[in-house]
Amino acid sequence: MKWTLIIEIAKALMLARMKQTLIAATGVMFSITMFVALLGFMNGLNTMLDGLVLNRTPHIRFYNEIKPNPNQPIDQSEEFKDKLNIIRSIKPSTSRLSIHNSASIIQNLEADPRVLGVSPKIAAQVFFNVGTIDLTGIVNGIDVEKEAALFAFSDYVTVGNHEDLNQINTIILGKGAADRMLADIGDVIQVTTAQGNRVQLKVVGYFQSGLGDFDNVNSYASINTVQKMLGEPASYITDIQVKLNDFTIAPAMASELRDIYQIDADDIQTVNAQFETGTQIRSMISYAVGITLLVVSGFGIYNILNMMIYEKLDTIAILKAIGFNSSDVNRIFITIALTIGIVGGVLGLVFGFLAGLAIDQVPFETEALPTIKTFPVDYNPKYYIIGGTFSLITTYFAGFFPARKASRVDPVEIIRGK
């Protein structure tokens, strides 16, 4: 059977009922538009909210934790090895915060194909001396270029230029800390380290992460500045931050490297489990709403095709009388359903994209999110592919039962019934 004839008949039937056909296609279009716009917006927000924390979080962080030595001498002795030994009041051993052999660890990590990049860091506890008052804080010594490349550091420097940190004795203050100290750009502040060293640092910028508590405490300086502040050599590093190509392998890799390097390693999943859960639930809800819309429009198509079949019983009967078989009639109505689906679907994708662009223009400014000026929208082609596929599937099923009904029409009954 030639498809051209089937398509021609389907077209004629649709043109004869242009209005209903358009309404059905509009229904599909509307639902696809909403589906694409909703998912794009929802996932844009997800990405942004997750990015707040996840962008700034290394996939694996290596550090030395201060804790009691798990291998106490009594457990090693021949005599008490197999006994239950209880020791009270163990104190942490005088282990160093700095990572031993950090240079070769970094070299090793950078050679690993799973690793996107490595950035060393020093976290130093300090007091900011403001008049007679000391404010506690943390100065993070960072490798400025690597921090900017891997952890979007520059996005969060709201005032000033992050590259100024490369000059010695400069600092970028957390916005909260700066407000408390009334420190302007260009001011020199005094910092006392936990070891008692006093250093003067020049403020070259403000840092605003969007998390208030974090900004009240944390400030940034270059790794050299912090090493100098602490009076430590150039090899002194307390943290190694690793970004992976695929962050899902972080837990496995963290436990593997923990044993190799004999230091503590935290992976992003363990540290930030709640973010992923929230993201998953939000996308689940938006998929549920989107698919509901599509199913509803499917019922619209089902209704309209059913109506069309009742109106066109004569046509179906005559087609059968002049030699069209059941599967031809079936194909005609499936063609109608799919045409409505394709036309509505394509228009829906276009309008969905336009709706995304429109949402993208809506201003959205908040203190907490310094880098965001308008609502974020995710234009991932994935949502367009899912939307298009679902529109075809739902319209096919919406057409399936009416088409089957049409194919079963008994022409004798219709022709005799006149």
Next chain:
Amino acid sequence: MPVLEAKNIDKFFYNPSKTQVLKKVSFGVEKGEFVSIVGKSGCGKSTLLYILSTMDTDYQGELYMDGEMISGKPKNYLAHIRNAKIGFVFQFHYLLNEFSVLENVLIPGLKLGLHSRDELEHRAMEKLKFFDMQDHALKRANQLSGGQKQRVAIARALINDPVLIMGDEPTGNLDKKNSDIVFHKFREMAQQFKQTMLIVTHDPEFADGTDRTIEMEDGKVIRQ
């Protein structure tokens, strides 16, 4: 060899109660014959026609078309037979209102797919010319009068050069003038093309003009 042969056709209706509407109906139609079936309404002549047309498959007995036994054949094959070998004319015209007159005539030909569209269009115009409808070829079917529609319907029945034309009271719904035109076209087809035709009618004048009349009463053939 008869073009159409019915042997011992029995047909029952089950609704509301079991009644036999056709009782051992047997007859044949020879090639080139113009045959009419007459009888009072309710005698089963239309029922018989729908069985002969292959659309109604719920009967007992044997039906041969062109020497081929077609009882019990699959529905898709029967649809093909209707398309290729039978031309249909109904009482209520039954053109497709969504299409133009020319397209209506074309569709069975396109369905059969033996000829190209251009050639079919040429043939369709020939048929329309024969029925004096060539000027209306591009009109919509619902813009025609009843008599015109019926002439187009006959043209459509002819497009695939069927071995047999069947009609269910083709003049039943027409006024005297149109009914005469249609009847004369049937006569012309019989004389000029030796077209085999089997027409159910209750118009005695129409029946008188045919080569042979099969008379039915109470589901039986009483005279042929």
